[in-house]
Amino acid sequence: MNNCYPLISVITPSFRQAQFLHKTMDSVFGQDYPSVEYIVIDGGSNDGSREIIAVNADRLAHWVSEPDRGQVDAINKGLERASGEILCYLNSDDLLHPGALRAVANAYAKYPDADVFHGRCSTIDENGAPLDRGFFGDIATPSKILDLWSVWFAGKNVVQPEVFWTRRLMDRIGLFDETFNYAMDYDYWTRAIVGAGAKVCRIDQDLAAFRLWGGQKSNASDKAADELRRIAIRYIDDPAAPLDPDTRRRLKAAWTFDEVFAKGCAQIAAEEGSSLSRRMRVAAMAMRNPILFSNEAFRGRMAGAIRRLVGLGNPKPSANA
Structure with a gap:
């Protein structure tokens, strides 16, 4: 490890978001950190994105604009080109806050055994106006990252742009899984923290801004929640996952309510x-x-669900409550 300025690789997957792309790139170029490798992977946009990237080509370590299989493919292409000790990806409508990369590098120097770093992620609107500072999430243990119901569906989770990880972790767990369209980041973090036992460092600082607007993929909340539950149950049902019996039973009960009971009631x-x-x-x-x-x-939830089923409506999975 370069104790002074470890190289940080930032990958931006881009596709037809020219209205935001220049702001995203500027938020990386404006970092007060001297050792940055910035890679932009565009999926063959025809909205002016390619021109924005080309104008800044001399400030990029690598860029390409060509058809791909989607966001996850673009992220993986960037990671395969990256050479940094610390890695992250920043979508083409999100931002890094000033000082974010230096804060992560400082945490990496202070906690060299950590492999996942995250801070706070604020939210902004389509025009870049601030909406919320964001919750200081905690995914440091398997029981926390797998608790969709008390953490993720309750708005106490971490958000993708604020998360960084080490190259040594990527060497252990590989790239992102293209079979997930919405929750590929959650899958990656569970593979790291639950599957590989990665240590997590929390940084109490605003690191990134997540843009909320109508055209973003993550607005498909029902589909995203389905993917989250599909990922979580792999570990909840895995005897090798480091969960105590009470936690495992509680999480399995929550999953069963959403995936079996609520959906079954809706069908009936x-x-x-x-x-x-x-x-x-x-x-x-x-x-x-x-x-x-x-x-x-x-x-109590089941009793209420039964009453709603026969008289007042259908129960909803807890992700949509």
């Missing part, structure tokens, strides 16, 4: 049948999944 409500037959089918479904009764809060 959409089918024909008397109120009595529907109540009986719901009760049978609950009895087939006794883990749902392991927690008083879930018993």
